[in-house]
Amino acid sequence: xxxxxxxxxxxxxxxxxxxxxxxxxxxxxxxxxxxxxxxxxxxxxxxxxxxxxxxxxxxxxxxxxxxxxxxxxxxxxxxxxxxxxxxxxxxxxxxxxxxxxxxxxxxxxxxxxxxxxxxxxxxxxxxxxxxxxxxxxxxxxxxxxxxxxxxxxxxxxxxxxxxxxxxxxxxxxxxxxxxxxxxxxxxxxxxxxxxxxxxxxxxxxxxxxxxxxxxxxxxxxxxxxxxxxxxxxxxxxxxxxxxxxxxxxxxxxxxxxxxxxxxxxxxxxxxxxxxxxxxxxxxxxxxxxxxxxxxxxxxxxxxxxxxxxxxxxxxxxxxxxxxxxxxxxxxxxxxxxxxxxxxxxxxxxxxxxxxxxxxxxxxxxxxxxxxxxxxxxxxxxxxxxxxxxxxxxxxxxxxxxxxxxxxxxxxxxxxxxxxxxxxxxxxxxxxxxxxxxxxxxxxxxxxxxxxxxxxxxxxxxxxxxxxxxxxxxxxxxxxxxxxxxxxxxxxxxxxxxxxxxxxxx
Numbered sequence: 458x459x460x461x462x463x464x465x466x467x468x469x470x471x472x473x474x475x476x477x478x479x480x481x482x483x484x485x486x487x488x489x490x491x492x493x494x495x496x497x498x499x500x501x502x503x504x505x506x507x508x509x510x511x512x513x514x515x516x517x518x519x520x521x522x523x524x525x526x527x528x529x530x531x532x533x534x535x536x537x538x539x540x541x542x543x544x545x546x547x548x549x550x551x552x553x554x555x556x557x558x559x560x561x562x563x564x565x566x567x568x569x570x571x572x573x574x575x576x577x578x579x580x581x582x583x584x585x586x587x588x589x590x591x592x593x594x595x596x597x598x599x600x601x602x603x604x605x606x607x608x609x610x611x612x613x614x615x616x617x618x619x620x621x622x623x624x625x626x627x628x629x630x631x632x633x634x635x636x637x638x639x640x641x642x643x644x645x646x647x648x649x650x651x652x653x654x655x656x657x658x659x660x661x662x663x664x665x666x667x668x669x670x671x672x673x674x675x676x677x678x679x680x681x682x683x684x685x686x687x688x689x690x691x692x693x694x695x696x697x698x699x700x701x702x703x704x705x706x707x708x709x710x711x712x713x714x715x716x717x718x719x720x721x722x723x724x725x726x727x728x729x730x731x732x733x734x735x736x737x738x739x740x741x742x743x744x745x746x747x748x749x750x751x752x753x754x755x756x757x758x759x760x761x762x763x764x765x766x767x768x769x770x771x772x773x774x775x776x777x778x779x780x781x782x783x784x785x786x787x788x789x790x791x792x793x794x795x796x797x798x799x800x801x802x803x804x805x806x807x808x809x810x811x812x813x814x815x816x817x818x819x820x821x822x823x824x825x826x827x828x829x830x831x832x833x834x835x836x837x838x839x840x841x842x843x844x845x846x847x848x849x850x851x852x853x854x855x856x857x858x859x860x861x862x863x864x865x866x867x868x869x870x871x872x873x874x875x876x877x878x879x880x881x882x883x884x885x886x887x888x889x890x891x892x893x894x895x896x897x898x899x900x901x902x903x904x905x906x907x908x909x910x911x912x913x914x915x916x917x918x919x920x921x922x923x924x925x926x927x928x929x930x931x932x933x934x935x936x937x938x939x940x941x942x943x944x945x946x947x948x949x950x951x952x953x954x955x956x957x958x959x960x961x962x
Contacts (some may be wrong), residue, residue, distance in 0.1 A: 484557075486512050489585040491557075493519060497578035502565070510582060516553055519582050523548040525567070532564040532575070557584035606654050610666035611638055617793065620809075621783035624774050625790050632663045639793050643774055653772060657794065673769045678746035678794050682739055684731045685750040685773040689716050690934040691788045694804050697795040703728035703744060712929025732756045736766065744768055746794075751776070776870070781844040781851070781937045782809060788935065804935060811938035816851055821948040823887035825854040826917070827926075828879065830908045832896060836879045843870040848937065852944035858882035880911055888947060889917040890958070893928045900925075901962040922947075923961045930957055 490507040505522040521531075528548035531538045542549040554561060560581045567574050610632060617627035623644070630638040639657040654672040656662075661676055668674065683689060684705035692698055693715050701719070704711075707727050708720035719725040726742070729735045731752050738744075747770040753760050754772070763770050775787040785808055792801025827845055829837045838858060839845045846856035860882065861874060883889075889912075891905060899905055902923050906913050917923055924947060930936065939956050946952035952960065 484512055484585065491585055492583040494581045495578055518551050518553050520551045527567045528565045529568050530566050554582050557582055558587065606672050607669035608672065617789060619786055621780050622778060622786035623783060624777055627793050632666060636660055646777055655771065675746060675769045680743050681746045681748060682728055682744050683748050685748050686932050687934045688748050688773055689713050690932060691791045694935050695792055695795060695797040695800050697797050700795050701725050703739060705730050712932045732759055739768065740766055748773055779842055779844055781848050784844060785935060785937050808935065808938045812851060812941055815941050815945050818853060821853040823854050823948050824857045825849045825888045825890060826857050826883040826886040827890045827892060829892035835873050836876055837871050837873055840870055840872055848941050849944065852941045852948060854948050857886050876909065876911060884914060885916050887917060887922060889915060889923045891925045893925050894931050898925055898928045925959045925961055927957055927959060
């Protein structure tokens with residue numbers, strides 16, 4: 458196997474040399490300091506720039522110094538390169554590259570978690586004397602071309618003002634007759650593809666209006682098929698449930714009272730889950746809008762089928778907002794879609810005022826661990842930058858564990874850690890909160906200890922400061938202030954009962 462690696466490495470260097478001399482003949486042999494950029498994963502990992510680049514007869518190499526010591530090897534064109542650093546020093550790799558100023562893929566293996574993960578990144582090595590800003594300007598232009606739209610025949614007359622949300626924008630337009638149109642942009646992500654564009658045109662398009670193929674025109678949304686459970690609470694608070702005709706969630710699985718009542722009365726029909734919708738029901742009953750969650754990207758054929766049937770599809774992306782108030786502000790998006798802008802502003806402003814009031818209180822200094830235990834006995838925690846951790850801080854607490862690495866490169870807000878890691882970092886936490894959304898609610902501390910015996914050693918368990926987040930909380934997207942207020946009561950010892958938490962016996 459070692460001989461195979463040596464041969465593969467030699468071949469890679471030979472091919473690098475061939476490509477290098479055919480594309481970079483004007484650069485002389487020698488050692489240079491060149492700017493480099495790294496992208497991919499969650500965007501948290503970086504490499505030092507400038508980096509040392511060696512141009513030699515047998516090819517070119519770049520020496521990468523990572524921002525973490527947790528990378529043990531890299532793979533380039535199928536060849537493995539091991540970490541050159543020792544001990545706790547930041548990981549270092551010397552790897553070949555084919556061309557300057559062109560992005561190429563590499564793989565980095567991180568050992569930050571209990572299980573190693575291979576993560577794909579994109580690396581660019583800039584030619585000596587070239588600024589990455591020049592290439593970035595060119596790249597931005599190219600990106601604007603590939604993920605852009607064309608909208609003519611309308612005049613921009615304003616924009617929805619947002620305080621926190623980063624994932625969407627709303628622009629207001631008028632045609633030459635004064636008819637109103639609303640243009641919505643939902644920004645794409647590295648994980649979930651291109652941006653989404655929607656033009657709300659209640660009276661249809663005037664003849665002079667032209668839109669590109671990537672703009673979805675929505676004339677009505679009064680018979681919506683709602684798959685994203687997190688959106689139902691927005692709709693409920695907007696008093697717009699009469700626009701939801703179909704659900705991707707069964708009646709028994711709703712924790713939102715009005716949604717369950719509407720399904721029981723037949724006002725909302727179950728039309729199948731996200732991956733297997735009842736197309737015949739949707740078409741025959743006049744479904745004119747679909748709100749999906751990002752799970753739909755796992756079954757792209759379903760997404761394409763809905764579009765083939767002529768039903769506009771919006772993929773909900775509020776979960777990518779890291780701030781709880783930014784996630785909450787997505788209610789304004791649905792206010793625009795369902796003609797409830799004033800009501801959306803009212804709900805949002807009320808929540809923000811309550812959160813700001815709590816923020817005026819002095820921080821308690823107490824630590825809070827928020828976790829769950831899955832059926833395999835694994836500990837699941839929130840990442841330190843997650844919105845739950847932010848809400849704990851807004852309530853006056855300090856989230857733990859706050860020093861765990863986030864090098865697990867995915868879009869999830871949760872991560873698995875070993876029981877030992879959890880014990881070391883949270884055994885002295887002042888408050889434990891069990892997240893019931895994975896395995897269901899529990900009512901007493903003994904029930905929790907049966908799942909993980911080491912919890913009996915925890916300070917919060919001994920002092921009976923253990924709580925359970927109610928099972929239906931994550932369907933209640935607008936209960937930001939309620940969560941923060943109740944947690945503040947918990948930290949101050951005045952909590953009795955609430956909509957978000959249960960104190961374990």
